Amino acid sequence: MTNRLPQKTSSTISTLNDLAKLANYSLMDTLNCDPDATENGADHAPRQVFTGHYVPVNPTPIKDPEYVAHSKTFFFELGFADSMAESPDFVRMFSGDISQVPEPMRKVGWATGYALSIYGTEYIQQCPFQTGNGYGDGRAISVLEAVINGQRWEMQLKGGGRTPYCRGADGRAVLRSSIREFLAQEHMHALGVPTSRSLSLYVSKTEKVKRPWYSQGSRSENPDMLISEAVAISTRVAPSFIRVGQLELFARRTRKNEHPKAMEELEKIVLHLIDREYADVIDRQLTTPEKVVLLAREFQRRLTSLVANWIRVGFCQGNFNSDNCAVGGFTLDYGPFGFCDVFNPHYQPWTGGGHHFSFMNQPSAAQKNFDMFCLALRPLLASHQDYLLELDEIQSGFSTVMHTQMDSMWAAKLGLDLDIGTLNPASHKALCNDLISELETLMMQTPVDYTIFFRELSSIPNDIGPLKKSFYENLYNNRAHDSDPKKRDAKEMDKRWTEWLEKWKTLLNSASDANAPSPRSSEEISRQMKLVNPKYILREWFVMPAYQQAAAGNYSLIRELQDVMTQPYAEQSKDVEDKYYRLKPPEFFEVGGLSHLSCSS
Ligand SMILES: Nc1ncnc2c1ncn2[C@@H]1O[C@H](COP(=O)(O)OP(=O)(O)OP(=O)(O)O)[C@@H](O)[C@H]1O
Ligand SMILES: [Mg+2]
Numbered sequence: 001m002t003n004r005l006p007q008k009t010s011s012t013i014s015t016l017n018d019l020a021k022l023a024n025y026s027l028m029d030t031l032n033c034d035p036d037a038t039e040n041g042a043d044h045a046p047r048q049v050f051t052g053h054y055v056p057v058n059p060t061p062i063k064d065p066e067y068v069a070h071s072k073t074f075f076f077e078l079g080f081a082d083s084m085a086e087s088p089d090f091v092r093m094f095s096g097d098i099s100q101v102p103e104p105m106r107k108v109g110w111a112t113g114y115a116l117s118i119y120g121t122e123y124i125q126q127c128p129f130q131t132g133n134g135y136g137d138g139r140a141i142s143v144l145e146a147v148i149n150g151q152r153w154e155m156q157l158k159g160g161g162r163t164p165y166c167r168g169a170d171g172r173a174v175l176r177s178s179i180r181e182f183l184a185q186e187h188m189h190a191l192g193v194p195t196s197r198s199l200s201l202y203v204s205k206t207e208k209v210k211r212p213w214y215s216q217g218s219r220s221e222n223p224d225m226l227i228s229e230a231v232a233i234s235t236r237v238a239p240s241f242i243r244v245g246q247l248e249l250f251a252r253r254t255r256k257n258e259h260p261k262a263m264e265e266l267e268k269i270v271l272h273l274i275d276r277e278y279a280d281v282i283d284r285q286l287t288t289p290e291k292v293v294l295l296a297r298e299f300q301r302r303l304t305s306l307v308a309n310w311i312r313v314g315f316c317q318g319n320f321n322s323d324n325c326a327v328g329g330f331t332l333d334y335g336p337f338g339f340c341d342v343f344n345p346h347y348q349p350w351t352g353g354g355h356h357f358s359f360m361n362q363p364s365a366a367q368k369n370f371d372m373f374c375l376a377l378r379p380l381l382a383s384h385q386d387y388l389l390e391l392d393e394i395q396s397g398f399s400t401v402m403h404t405q406m407d408s409m410w411a412a413k414l415g416l417d418l419d420i421g422t423l424n425p426a427s428h429k430a431l432c433n434d435l436i437s438e439l440e441t442l443m444m445q446t447p448v449d450y451t452i453f454f455r456e457l458s459s460i461p462n463d464i465g466p467l468k469k470s471f472y473e474n475l476y477n478n479r480a481h482d483s484d485p486k487k488r489d490a491k492e493m494d495k496r497w498t499e500w501l502e503k504w505k506t507l508l509n510s511a512s513d514a515n516a517p518s519p520r521s522s523e524e525i526s527r528q529m530k531l532v533n534p535k536y537i538l539r540e541w542f543v544m545p546a547y548q549q550a551a552a553g554n555y556s557l558i559r560e561l562q563d564v565m566t567q568p569y570a571e572q573s574k575d576v577e578d579k580y581y582r583l584k585p586p587e588f589f590e591v592g593g594l595s596h597l598s599c600s601s
Contacts, residue, residue, distance in 0.1 A: 013148070014081040016089045020102040022146040027054060027154070027240075028110060031272055032265055037164075041108040044162040044171070048133035051259055053250075053269055054110040058098065059141045060161025060171065062204035062231050065095030068175070068550065069558050070200040071186050073566055074237070078148050085200055094235045095202040096160050098143050105144060111137040111163035114245035115252055117322040119356045120368035122252070128167050132252065135323075136165035139173060142241065152276065154240055155199060159233045174211055174229035175203050176547040179558060181334040182234050183546070187538045187565040193309045194302070194330035199235040203550075207231045214592030221351050221596065230551065238328065240276035242269070244373045245323030251376035267380055270295070277328040289387040292380050296394045300370060300401055302329025307366045308405040312413060313534055314340045314450045316359045318350030318597075325369040336597050339537045341584040342472055343443040343450040349540070351596050363402045370398050410436045412532045413454055415525040416507055431507060438500055446471050446493065449583050451537045458529035460508070460522050464497045472583060534568040536580050540595070541588045 013019050034052035037043050041058035049055055070085035084090045093101055101107060113136035116123045124132040141160035146153055158181065159173025178201055188195040208230055212223035250266035253259065267288060274282050274291055282294045306329055310317065317324065318336035326332040336350030345360035357365050374395045381387045407429075411417065416432055443453065452470035461467060508525060520528075538561070546557035564576055571577075588594050 012081060013079050014084065015087070016084070016093065016105075017102050019080075019084075019144075019146065020105045022148055023105045023144060024147050024152070025106060025145050026152065026276070027142075027145060027272065028056070028106070031268055032261070043164055044166070045164065046128065046134060046162075046166050046168050047164045048129050048131060049113050049136070049164055050133055051253075051261060051265065053265065053272075054112050055164055056108045057111050057141055057163045058107075058161075059096040059109055059143065059157050059233075061092075061096035062159075062172075062202065062233055063207040064205040065091055065202040065233075066205050067091060068179075068201040068203050068232065068555055069182060069562065071182075071198045072562075073186060073190070074197050074199060078153075090200075091202060093143065094155075094157065094200045095204075095233050096157060109141040109143040109157070109160070111141050111165060112241070112246060113137075113165060113249055114243050114323050115249040116245055117248060117369070117372045119321075119354075119365060120371055122248070122372075126167075132249070134165060134167055135249075137163055138166040138169055139163070139171040140241070143235075152239055153237050155235055155237050156241055157233050157235055159231060170209050172209050172231040173234070174209065175232040175550055176229060177335065178203075178232040178234040179547045179550055180337075180543055181236070183543060183558070183561055183565060184334040184337065184538055185236060185331075186562065187568065188313075188315070188331055190566040191309075191313050191534055191568050193313060193315070194306055194328075196236045196238040196241075196326070196330060196332050199237050201232060201234045203230050203232040205230075218592040219590050220592055223592065238326070238330065238332070240273065240326075240328055241332070242273045242276065242327045243323050243332070244325040244327055244369050244376070245321070247273070247327065247376040248322060248372055251379055254379045263379060266376075270377065270380060273327055289381050289384045292377050293387050293390050293394070296374060296377060296391055299327060299329060299373065300394060300398060303366050303370060304363075304398070304402045304405040306330065307362050307402070308409040310362055311360070311406070312409050312532060314343075314359075314537060316340060316347055316349055316357075317362065318348055318353040318357050320357050320362065320365040320369065322369050322372045325366075325373075327373065338540055338597075340450050341539055342447050343453070344447065345440070345444065349595075349597055363399075363406065367398050367402065371395065407433075413529070414439075414504065414507075415458070415460075415529040417520075428507075428510070431503075435500070435503055435507060438503075442493075442496060442500060446497075448472065451534060452581065452583065454533035455530070455535050455581075457504075458526055458533045460505075460526050460529075461501075464494060464501055467497065467501070470583070531569055535571070536564055536568045536576075538565050539584065541584060542580065544594055 031053035034049050034055045037055045041056045043055055043057045067086050072082060075082055098107055098109060115132055116126060116135060124130060127134040139160060140156050140158050141163060142154050142156040144155040159178060162171035182198045182201045185195050185198040189197060208228045210226045210228050213225060213227045214223050215225050218224055247269060250269050253262040254266045270292065274295055278295060278298055281298050282291050316338050318338065324333040336353055338349030340347040340359055346355060347359040348357060355361060374391055377391060381391060411432060449470040449472065453467060456466045456469055459466060542561060546561055549557050564572060564580055
């Protein structure tokens with residue numbers, strides 16, 4: 001199994017038959033199948049799965065599927081013709097009916113089991129059997145692995161019906177949550193943040209399910225009604241969908257010696273993961289312990305970089321459990337996520353998510369997932385003390401690596417170069433750190449719109465006038481009652497902002513002074529800053545009208561958001577700017593479904 005298989009050289013895939021020729025099922029062909037599974041994939045009732053890496057299971061098609069959207073960008077990257085998205089056989093397959101797919105595609109999909117840790121604590125009670133054997137892809141079913149232009153991709157239906165891991169739920173996703181995930185994945189990709197991708201989205205014209213949700217304008221924290229919503233199937237695509245929780249499942253079984261093949265299954269999944277996600281950086285010839293240590297180092301690099309990127313763009317993964325943490329190091333599961341409007345380190349879009357998964361705590365949440373990942377690898381190094389020590393070292397170095405990533409992320413957002421050859425690099429770094437921490441305080445106290453603030457700063461304004469476009473005056477006025485005298489006086493605040501701006505400029509200038517190896521012009525700094533500080537962000541109050549209109553069969557806002565949000569760094573038209581480069585209107589604060597979500601499915 002390798003990612004470098006013979007492939008089609010021509011990049012045009014115009015029909016499902018063209019795509020079928022690229023099918024290559026590495027997971028089903030090399031990993032262990034659950035021996036208790038039914039052969040025909042009609043395995044939809046909740047049950048315990050004791051062994052094996054996957055359960056063959058057929059998706060349940062949605063009734064009367066209708067095309068909603070496909071990602072033109074991703075189709076283009078894959079070499080897919082746009083016309084395919086609405087062609088009957090493609091629609092049939094990606095709305096859940098794989099009974100007629102052309103060979104060598106297979107007429108059976110697969111779901112995988114995984115374990116759950118929340119912020120570093122192992123859970124089994126969410127599993128209805130209290131054993132952890134019922135937990136896994138409850139409504140995500142993979143239907144294809146294909147090698148396209150040298151890259152292996154797995155295509156997975158979300159909302160594809162019940163699997164043995166459904167824990168009694170319906171296996172469905174509703175149109176609302178599917179639109180959110182569909183738009184967010186492609187937006188994140190355009191922002192330069194590693195992510196699963198969106199392929200297609202189809203809705204049922206006739207099939208509905210009930211979900212708890214908020215009544216119009218509700219300010220309550222939890223949903224106050226049940227609504228009936230159309231079901232949808234979106235297809236997401238990634239090199240693999242292996243999660244930290246998946247490694248944990250096999251490691252826990254190994255630790256408890258649950259069955260004779262436990263260790264073998266753990267090793268197999270880890271080696272499979274390396275082939276799927278790390279083949280370019282981990283040599284196939286190495287021994288397992290050597291590979292494991294390299295894997296830990298590389299995953300740590302990817303994970304810390306991912307989280308720094310999340311913070312760069314204002315993204316919060318409100319439910320960063322180990323089962324929502326892809327070991328490939330990309331963003332996975334856009335359920336209780338959100339992009340912050342107002343900068344708030346404690347921002348958490350999901351009411352059930354808790355402070356541990358809030359915006360600025362994501363580095364710690366990532367560390368907890370990394371700890372669980374390392375714990376899962378340990379059985380593979382049990383008889384190799386030296387490698388175990390190396391793993392320990394990597395694990396304990398997490399916060400240092402994370403800090404370095406965060407420092408360079410903030411420096412990039414501020415147009416600063418941490419590594420410039422000034423006379424005293426240590427004092428330069430200390431000045432940068434002071435500047436960043438003062439900025440955090442100011443952004444919080446004012447408060448500012450995170451995206452607009454950094455975008456305005458990217459124009460390197462002469463005074464704080466342009467930055468004030470990002471100030472939430474209404475919130476500021478409310479805080480005028482605050483007992484802290486520093487916050488009481490708007491003039492005092494302006495003064496602090498002005499001082500901060502001056503300090504920032506001094507640092508910018510020192511970075512482009514004559515002593516620097518390659519001084520940068522202001523234009524160049526501004527241009528670079530605009531490549532890391534997006535102008536357009538997928539704010540929840542942009543998405544809500546899109547899914548509301550879609551529920552009435554109008555998909556035009558989805559298309560508009562696809563256009564705008566896949567060029568987040570570009571200066572777009574005046575109309576787009578007026579509509580999408582704006583502070584969050586006061587009436588949207590504290591509104592259920594907009595400012596916070598209680599569940600996402
Ligand atoms: N309607 C549903 N039917 C069956 N299983 C579900 C349903 N909703 C969620 N689940 C399962 O519950 C678990 C936790 O839910 P979570 O919200 O993280 O999932 P998700 O958004 O479906 O998952 P993911 O994107 O991580 O595959 C997942 O294993 C998921 O498959
Ligand atoms: Mg999930």
